[in-house]
Amino acid sequence: MKEREPNDFYATHPSAIPPLLEVLDWRKPQKIWENSCGTGCLSKPLINAGHFVTSTDLIDRGFGTGGIDFLEPSWLDHEQWDAVIMNPPYKHAQEFVEKSLTLAPVVCAFLRLAFLESSGRKVFFDTTPLETVAVFRKRIPYSKEGKFDDFKSHPVAYAWFIWRRGCQSSPIIRWI
Numbered sequence: 001m002k003e004r005e006p007n008d009f010y011a012t013h014p015s016a017i018p019p020l021l022e023v024l025d026w027r028k029p030q031k032i033w034e035n036s037c038g039t040g041c042l043s044k045p046l047i048n049a050g051h052f053v054t055s056t057d058l059i060d061r062g063f064g065t066g067g068i069d070f071l072e073p074s075w076l077d078h079e080q081w082d083a084v085i086m087n088p089p090y091k092h093a094q095e096f097v098e099k100s101l102t103l104a105p106v107v108c109a110f111l112r113l114a115f116l117e118s119s120g121r122k123v124f125f126d127t128t129p130l131e132t133v134a135v136f137r138k139r140i141p142y143s144k145e146g147k148f149d150d151f152k153s154h155p156v157a158y159a160w161f162i163w164r165r166g167c168q169s170s171p172i173i174r175w176i
């Protein structure tokens with residue numbers, strides 16, 4: 001099996017953001033924390049769309065503020081956020097979502113569709129109901145170094161997983 005990148009660094013193609021914004025249908029700029037920003041592939045289109053984005057990452061990758069472990073307490077935990085938007089390290093995805101929901105009423109995570117599987121996440125999904133799963137009709141490129149052209153085919157299906165604090169209904173599936 002291939003080794004995963006250190007700290008699970010895979011850049012998401014910025015084209016992942018406009019369909020998310022359509023689903024969210026925000027009417028005014030939002031204060032957003034991207035807590036695992038990498039080189040800013042998600043933050044940049046959010047900023048271009050007029051939102052106020054704070055971008056942090058465990059590692060300094062030349063964008064945003066490095067050296068911030070999202071799973072550890074930080075001064076950013078005391079800010080008021082409208083939303084957290086992220087492509088977190090997959091092995092910590094659940095912890096990232098759980099902490100994000102304590103900080104912001106809306107949490108959007110770009111994750112493999114397979115995140116829906118796993119009996120190990122039953123309690124999590126039961127107690128943390130998803131509002132929407134927005135599934136990409138086409139595969140979104142991802143890259144180790146932001147060189148998206150290197151990837152001719154994209155073997156993994158991704159979706160935006162959207163939680164809204166207090167949501168109690170069954171999740172909606174959207175195709176984007």
Ligand SMILES: C[S@@+](CC[C@H](N)C(=O)[O-])C[C@H]1O[C@@H](n2cnc3c(N)ncnc32)[C@H](O)[C@@H]1O
Nearest residue numbers: 007009010011012036037038041058069070087
């Ligand atoms: C899958 S990459 C996503 C990068 C970027 N968000 C994107 O979509 O292009 C995951 C990122 O999470 C960062 N990361 C890993 N563990 C972290 C932690 N505990 N706190 C904050 N960031 C972390 C990695 O350094 C990496 O940049």
